[in-house]
Amino acid sequence: MKKVLFTVALMLTACLAQAQVSVVKEAKSNKSKPEEAAKILEPALTNSETAGDPETWKLAGDFQKSIYDEENMKLFLPGGKADTTKLYNSLAKMYDYYLKCDEAEQSKVKSGELKKPKYRKKNAEVLAKLRPNLTNGGSDYYNNGNYEKALKFFGMFVDVVNEPIFEENQVVKQDTLIPLISCYATLAANSLKDNKAILKYGAIGKNHKDEGYRALMCLAEVYGNKETGDSAKWLETIKEGSEKFPKQEYFVGNIMDYYIQKGKLDDALNQINSLIAKNETPYFLYVKGIILYEKKQYDAAIAEFNKIIAKNAELVAEAYSKLGDCYFFPAQTIVEENSKLAIGDAKYTANEAKIKDLYLKAKPLYEKAKQLKPDNKQLWGNYLLNIYWKLNKAEYEALEKELGY
The missing domain is CATH 1.20.58 (Methane Monooxygenase Hydroxylase; Chain G, domain 1)
Known part of the structure; x- marks a missing residue:
């Protein structure tokens, strides 16, 4: 019986094969x-x-x-x-x-x-x-918001260079477009939150001389994730970005924030000085001013913020606000000291005069920031409110109403 069944199975297999x-x-x-x-x-x-x-x-x-x-x-x-x-x-x-x-x-x-x-x-x-038409497909899908298909086509353009079928085709294997298209694949993967693909294509795309910063930004976001990231690789990526693409504020801002949070102000100052030596932009001057401010070198910080104002380009309102900080926050140190002194103490009276003097210097700077950017209340709002409380109650009440308090 088994032999007969086996024979039938062979016949069925043969029939299926013939059918195909x-x-x-x-x-x-x-x-x-x-x-x-x-x-x-x-x-x-x-x-x-x-x-x-x-x-x-x-x-x-x-x-x-x-x-x-x-x-x-x-x-x-x-x-x-x-x-x-x-x-x-x-x-x-x-x-x-x-x-x-x-x-x-x-x-x-x-x-x-x-x-x-x-x-x-x-x-x-x-x-x-x-093969070049794969990029056309990827671009069409990306522009239409179909990031999954875009990733497929951009990724295929990059991946096929490693296929054995092209092992003797040096034109394909040495295609100079590979880093650029890898950047596009990284961007599509980023839109999909596909971290695996970001890491894969970002590692290639970051080498493009013009657009590589996009891939590095995506890599930094993956590595910077608090739950699944890698802080060491994040720092490595941010440093690489600041070195390769010093004009990209994303990397410079992140690396400076890192240095400031870690208290490595001298490292931050050295790096920003090297960038300014190559390209003195308002943003770099602003960053340098903040570092000097954090070091409590207020006169040096004031000099940097005044350079930004002299350029009359970007970050002027922010520069005026930080100039105000250079007087306002030293005043707060004295305010804190006075909170521990008796009102009749001679030092208390002397301190009150210092506070008033610093507030008078900060006041027009914050008012200028308000004039330039009235909607950005973070630049001037609470600072002016504190100053007006000390100097002019009528102005205080008007600003309090304006701020909706």
Whole structure:
């Protein structure tokens, strides 16, 4: 009984195999109708008897190429309108199928069934020629907010250079666009919060001389995550960004914040001085002023903030606010001291005069910041309120009402 059943099983297997071979033949006979042929061939792509045959995948890729060519031609015809979804889907499938064809061929070469690949050269030529269009697909999807598809196409453009099918194609392997497209892949991955892809493509994209800062920013955000990040790698990435892209405020601001929080003010000052020596921007001067302020070197800080005002470019309102801080906060130290003294103490009276003098110096600076940026109350609001309370109750009441207190 078992022998009979075994024989029946062999017959069924043989019939199934023949059926899949028949599917391949039928698909071949319909190659003039590539979309129909592609559907006919689908079962053969998952059947063990035909999926290991390079020809199956070659045919599948050829059908997709025909679909792609037909849609692509419409782009060059007067009034022609291509179905871009079909165009890019067929391009992606073509890549997938030709690569599987090469994989199947290599398997047969390794086993000795084939002496050398039969389809590799032609398939490689086709894929290399159409590879730039992967970036077009990625760009279209990215601009339309389909970041998953954008990542797929940008990622494919980058990843295929490591495929064996291109091992002898130095033009592809040494493509100078790889870092740039890796940046785009990183941005798409960032929109998807796909940290694994960010780390993968960011490591390549960060090397682009102009756009690499984008990849580094994405990497820094991943490493800077309080729950899943890596503080050592975050610092390493921020330092790399500040060195490679000193004009990008993101890196300079982060590294300076780090130094200040860690109390490494001299390190911060040395680094910002080296940046200013190369490029004296208002932002760098502002950062230097803050560092000097943190070091309580108020006269030096005032000099830096005045340089920003003299440039009359950006951060002028912020510079006036920080100038006010250089007088207001030293006054607060004296206010704190006076809180511990008796009102009749001679030192208390002397301190009150110092506080008033410092407030009088800070007052017009905060008022100028308010004039320049009336909506940014953080620059001047509570500071002026404190000053008016001390100097002028009418101004205090008016500002209190304006602030909605």
